Amino acid sequence: MMKPLNTPITSWTGKRVWLVGASSGIGAALAQALLQAGAIVALSARRADQLAIVAAPYSNASVVPFDVTDTEAWPAALTNVLERLGQIDLVILGAARYDPTHSWQIDIEQAEKSFDLNVVSVYRGLSVIVPQLLAQGHGGVSLIASISGYTGLPRALIYGATKAALQNLCETLYFELAPKGLAVYLINPGFVQTPMTSANDFEMPGLMTPEAAACAIMLGFERGHFEIRFPKAFSLALRVISMLPDRLRFALLHKTTGM
Numbered sequence: 073m074m075k076p077l078n079t080p081i082t083s084w085t086g087k088r089v090w091l092v093g094a095s096s097g098i099g100a101a102l103a104q105a106l107l108q109a110g111a112i113v114a115l116s117a118r119r120a121d122q123l124a125i126v127a128a129p130y131s132n133a134s135v136v137p138f139d140v141t142d143t144e145a146w147p148a149a150l151t152n153v154l155e156r157l158g159q160i161d162l163v164i165l166g167a168a169r170y171d172p173t174h175s176w177q178i179d180i181e182q183a184e185k186s187f188d189l190n191v192v193s194v195y196r197g198l199s200v201i202v203p204q205l206l207a208q209g210h211g212g213v214s215l216i217a218s219i220s221g222y223t224g225l226p227r228a229l230i231y232g233a234t235k236a237a238l239q240n241l242c243e244t245l246y247f248e249l250a251p252k253g254l255a256v257y258l259i260n261p262g263f264v265q266t267p268m269t270s271a272n273d274f275e276m277p278g279l280m281t282p283e284a285a286a287c288a289i290m291l292g293f294e295r296g297h298f299e300i301r302f303p304k305a306f307s308l309a310l311r312v313i314s315m316l317p318d319r320l321r322f323a324l325l326h327k328t329t330g331m
């Protein structure tokens with residue numbers, strides 16, 4: 073059997089995890105799964121009250137609220153997390169926004185805000201996290217992208233492009249950081265029922281609960297995967313479609329999305 077790209081996480085007991093985007097949806101469910109499995113988790117997002125609700129049942133949880141778009145807030149947040157965790161074994165960056173947009177509806181402010189939050193904030197985070205992990209000599213970083221980053225899709229004019237950027241960024245991170253002993257994970261969810269997708273007025277194939285998404289992410293870490301994608305069948309189908317010749321790919325996507 074081939075060796076996994078990252079060292080499998082075989083036990084969560086005492087693992088120190090910083091989860092950014094933990095106040096709702098996939099992040100909140102993942103925080104609960106990690107805490108139940110025995111990890112020590114620092115939960116971040118802007119809404120301190122929501123983070124407190126997620127953390128409340130657990131003595132191994134702490135909250136570090138901040139706005140990821142505030143460059144100056146990152147070093148203070150890292151210091152705060154280190155005071156609580158000591159060191160960091162795993163960082164999960166999942167804060168994002170989704171503005172469904174067609175090509176004929178471009179709103180520059182929305183585009184700027186989406187790229188600033190979904191992409192630039194990841195660079196903001198990495199600029200403080202990577203030096204910390206390298207200084208520790210161990211640890212991992214994971215980015216939550218999306219299967220919508222695989223290929224252009226209707227309504228994903230801005231969001232899909234931000235997630236494609238993260239997929240490319242994550243590959244570079246793996247190339248550069250794995251040889252230095254760090255783990256790098258690319259998480260590509262399909263549709264998950266969260267506040268982010270609640271306004272979608274179209275059928276979402278393979279729609280999952282946040283809890284099922286959290287399970288799939290935990291399994292991916294435990295298996296040492298680089299790319300953690302789910303649900304299995306739908307995400308694989310879109311991956312395969314994305315690799316087809318252009319003519320075939322566009323025809324198939326027109327047919328399957330009805331657009």
Ligand SMILES: NC(=O)c1ccc[n+]([C@@H]2O[C@H](COP(=O)([O-])OP(=O)(O)OC[C@H]3O[C@@H](n4cnc5c(N)ncnc54)[C@H](OP(=O)(O)O)[C@@H]3O)[C@@H](O)[C@H]2O)c1
Nearest residue numbers: 093095097098117118119139140167168218263264266268
């Ligand atoms: N749901 C899906 O179908 C789906 C599919 C593929 C990928 N994803 C990705 O999965 C991740 C989680 O999405 P979700 O569906 O769980 O959405 P969600 O429930 O809307 O969660 C988004 C999280 O990001 C945080 N956030 C937003 N702006 C922030 C800011 N400026 N600073 C700090 N935190 C901020 C939110 O907390 P506050 O509002 O408290 O700040 C919240 O915790 C995202 O990266 C998303 O793109 C979701």
